[in-house]
Amino acid sequence: MFDTLSDRLGGVFDRLRGRGALKEQDVRDAMREVRIALLEADVALPVVRRFIDSVTEAAVGHAVLRSVTPGQQVVKIVNDALVEMLGGEETPSLDLNAAPPVVIMMVGLQGSGKTTSTAKLAKLLKEKQGKKVLMASLDVNRPGAQEQLRVLGEQVSVSTLPIVEGQLPVDIATRALQSAKLQAIDVLLLDTAGRLHVDQGLMDEMKAVAAISKPRETLLVVDSLTGQDAVNVAQSFAGQVDLTGVILTRMDGDARGGAALSMRAVTGKPIKFAGIGEKMDAIEPFHPGRVASRILGMGDVVSIVEKAAAAIEQEDAERMAERMAKGQFDMNDLRQQLRQMQKMGGLGALAGMMPGMKKAKAAMQQSGMDDKVLLRMDAIIGSMTPKERTKPDLLNAKRKIRIANGSGVQVQDVNKLLKMHQEMERAMKQIKKMGGLKGLGALFGKGGLGAAMPGLGGPGANAGLPGLGGGGLPSNLNDLLKK
Incomplete structure (x- = not known):
């Protein structure tokens, strides 16, 4: 819903962050653009006036303009004002404290x-x-x-x-x-x-x-x-x-x-x-x-964690953890991961909530890549025999042609999925050697999940997917995973 507004505000704040020092006029010019963006988003005029007045008053203060990172300080002030406009930090809940019914x-x-x-x-x-x-x-x-x-x-x-x-x-x-x-x-x-x-x-x-x-x-x-x-x-x-x-x-x-x-x-x-x-x-x-946070492109890691907790069954999580500890990862495991991604809202929803992934989400949309790519990958795995899913090394040229025909894709798409599986399997073995979750970053790195997806996403997808294929994820991904 907020994509257009988010894009407009993102452009304004990128310019602010790019400057080392800010003058009062710089802030006022930026707030003028924010005002136009909010009005174009159909926000009520009285609300826009109050919002801009409160943000401008706080942002042109001496402490902000003389700070080490004035651009970041302005963004924080806007974020706080947005939160207040939407209702404050506390999440509203139903009042059910009464005698039933x-x-x-x-x-x-x-x-x-x-x-x-x-x-x-x-x-x-x-x-x-x-x-x-x-x-x-x-x-x-x-x-x-x-x-x-x-x-x-x-x-x-x-x-x-x-x-x-x-x-x-x-x-x-x-x-x-x-x-x-x-x-x-x-x-x-x-x-x-x-x-x-x-x-x-x-x-x-x-x-x-x-x-x-x-x-x-x-x-x-x-x-x-x-x-x-x-x-x-x-x-x-x-x-x-x-x-x-x-x-x-x-x-x-x-x-x-x-x-x-x-x-x-x-x-x-x-x-x-x-x-x-x-x-x-x-x-x-x-x-x-x-x-x-989503409007300002800061992501929403908490919601990702909640979606994951709701989508992943306890028994499945324990089984996967046990297999990861042994460095095991076959096509059945990959299929389970793909289906969990679908339950969590799909690629677009997850990319929209990941910090620093806004450009990757836009690239996905421009390349014609949507959640159907997950269904195609699932169809490829579904066209394999149980033995092939357990031992992907069995897949020779003849078998790949059969799988491609059965799932309605090209042989090169089957090869890309197999390459993704190999990279993820290699990552699992690294996790086993490292004895922790630090190696999970490799799942998203060069040649991993993002690199395998271009070409499966439909027309124009071969252009690649900046931000998913090679290092576009936030640098603190491993720290987030540890938490």
Whole structure:
């Protein structure tokens, strides 16, 4: 979402870092460019003014301009201001400290992704926090809305309130509360009706439901692709209903990001969750600090670690560690690594969160390389026999032709995958000799993962992949891996 803004800000700060000393006018010129970048990203004008004023005041101070690295100091000030704009260092969380059932009321306009977000949140509460959840649809206006929530409930294995035709929203809320108490439900999620626009009838209905259910949390679901209109909607709801937070959907889209940057500052309500895809597990807590770091191209190592922890099973990790200790690494191991990368969001998502990998991500996009490259590599391994996967040395010319035909690629692609495997196998043996994780950097070095991928990525991929193939990773990679 923030790619365009990130590119613009990156250009501004690269010029600042390139200068040894800064004058006040240099900072003011840079802030003028930042102001234009934020406005082009559709950030609300009052928010931009406050942001630029606060950053400029701090950045033109004597301590900054006379420091050893004034450019870096300005970037830090901008980062801190971005974090504050997005809600501060602390990650907002749901307030579930009340006698069960704790009621969460979902509100928003029709088409914002409210019903889907209700199911996603229910799945998250059930699986991550171990809560017993019940969902109830109060939307009697949109045809099929109640049935949609029931189907989603089956997908995420969360109970939904049985549908009774003809009941009004207040009656459904009353029945949902009674049912939740009888079933010893921890969290009751109420999916309220939406409208195509904000009107008094919608507000009156929500107020009536709130009076009956007394929600602990009232979450406004807004579509981040609607830009400034999303901010206007949030202001309208905040003026009528006691909102406690916001859920931004479609944060993985190509919007300019202004809604996310403006929402907290305009409404005063924290962004608690972000929808990042269509799958039922594609929702995550909104971390202001991490989002700010991504916007400024600083990466998000913490999120990578969390994704890895979620994607890698404990038994698989132990098995891999045992094989690494022995210096073993066959095609089955490589296939497992490729699939874990897919679970973690794919090449683009990982590159976007790695510090210093912004240019590599851009190179991937320009070369036509996408996550299909992982599927192609998986298909090549899938076309091998079990014996060939265990002993890749068996692959002669005839076998390679068979594998290439079976996986729909060229023989040279099979050779590149085999070369990548050889480099990674060599790295595993180095790890065994070194007795630690220091050798893991070789997996990404010259001839490793990045060098094998060009040519598998589609048209134009032969141009190579700067930043992945030969030393483009951060110099502190080994230190990060040790942690």
